[in-house]
Amino acid sequence: MLLLQIDTALIIEKVILISVILMGSLGIAMYATWGERKVAAVMQDRIGPNRAGPFGLLQPLADGLKLFFKEEIIPDRSTRFIFILGPCLAMLTALMTSAIVPWGPDYVTDSGRVISFQVADISIGILFVFGVVSLGVYGVMLGGWASNNKFSLLSSIRAASQAISYELAMGISLIALLMLTGSLSLREIVTQQHGFWNDGYFSWNFFKQPVGFVIFLTCAFAELNRAPFDLPECESELNMGYHQEYSSMKLGFYLFAEYINMFVSSAIIVTLFFGGYNFPFMDQVQHATLAHPILFTIICILALLTKVVLMILFFMFVRWTLPRFRYDQLMKLGWRSLIPIALVNMLVTGVLILWVFKK
């Protein structure tokens, strides 16, 4: 009985890659919490965490340990199974998206084996991201409902309507980008943005779709439930929102999922609009490192990670700069501004492709 006709080397390669990516996103998310507190401290003229280790670098570990050892309380009147399922779903959907991000160019070993730095190059690429993002709201919704708490329920209803509203604008803004690339595969989209300058124009999609980028970024803020769109957990109205009844590591999972989401969505935004692992003068660098091709791959991965870190920093700066929106303002922005702008952007892009550039 032949079950699988896949060679074992591929399976080992993928298992290693998946483990590294999962561990990497957990580690980056951990230090994103540290980074956020430092950024907040700098912007508010404070010092920030500085007790655990040099510069407070061990603070995330201390926080994690504290959350693990806290007493776990499941409310008496909650729906127990769904209450536990909520944070699990939040964590699962946060980690799943990283499977299709191309982290670096293919590396060819001496024996001619091609090692791909992408877990799965599926033909539907970006739609997979949408599928997972649209499922992401279940963690918040189910957790908030199962807590049997008014504030949690209000928060989960807010989260659901916010997610649905902003998914629309996000999808339409992406259609314009996809008309340019002509492919849904993230690998293909990255390859098209090779280098920095091509045929007398910038090759990164940000320069071809600036309006689409702004809409996509705004919607990403809303989908991540991050300030200024953190209405589902706005403490001045809802105490803590959907995770009010949660304690111990279940609360930790909800808080942590937000940081993982931020990391993965930064990676997606960078891949779609800022050339992924491409960087200026990459052809020259590749030529210079011909003797050691692995060096070029590492430089590419580092270029991607640098852009991702810059993107995460941007998310943090915005959080500590802008005040929170009111709920009706949020809905008005989504439905009356972003969707019409995205539609016009799509139309203009279509006209330009059809008549001006004659693709």
Added chain:
Amino acid sequence: MDIYDILFWILSALAVGCALGVILSRNPVNSVMFLIVTFFAISGHYVLMNAQFLAIVNIIVYAGAIMVLFLFVIMLMNLNADVEPQKGQMVQLAGVISGGVLFLVILASIKTAKTEYMDKASTDIGLITNLGKVLFTKYVLPFEISSVLFLSAMIGAVVIGKKEDAKPPSKADEAEMKQFL
């Protein structure tokens, strides 16, 4: 029996079992969750048939959007077993008869349908390029007509949902609001 058959049977059992769970579970939230798992199983079938686009659109549209709205409504209704209205015998009888008739029609249509065996995973009509080409050439008229239908349904929903001219709340409304608060 290769991996394809094994996956097929697992997914089929999952789909049928969860579909039964939808109608048998007492708690509507559990029903919704069973339905979501059913959609995932059906998407798995699409992937087995190499129709990845259909699979992911099924998840985005049904599991990701429509079921969220279902859950939304159920959460707002606060359904409990003791406040649930009990249906009369006549209503139950009518339900059984109409359901049975529908079942009979489906059974008859399946029985007379011509069954064709698909070559395992060799078809690629479900991939986005091929699907797009077929939709915009061979079936362009039905496609456009159905999109106009969707547009009119959307406009209808907006018209129904649009508020009348804002008027000050009446005495009865205020009393109701106080009770709610």
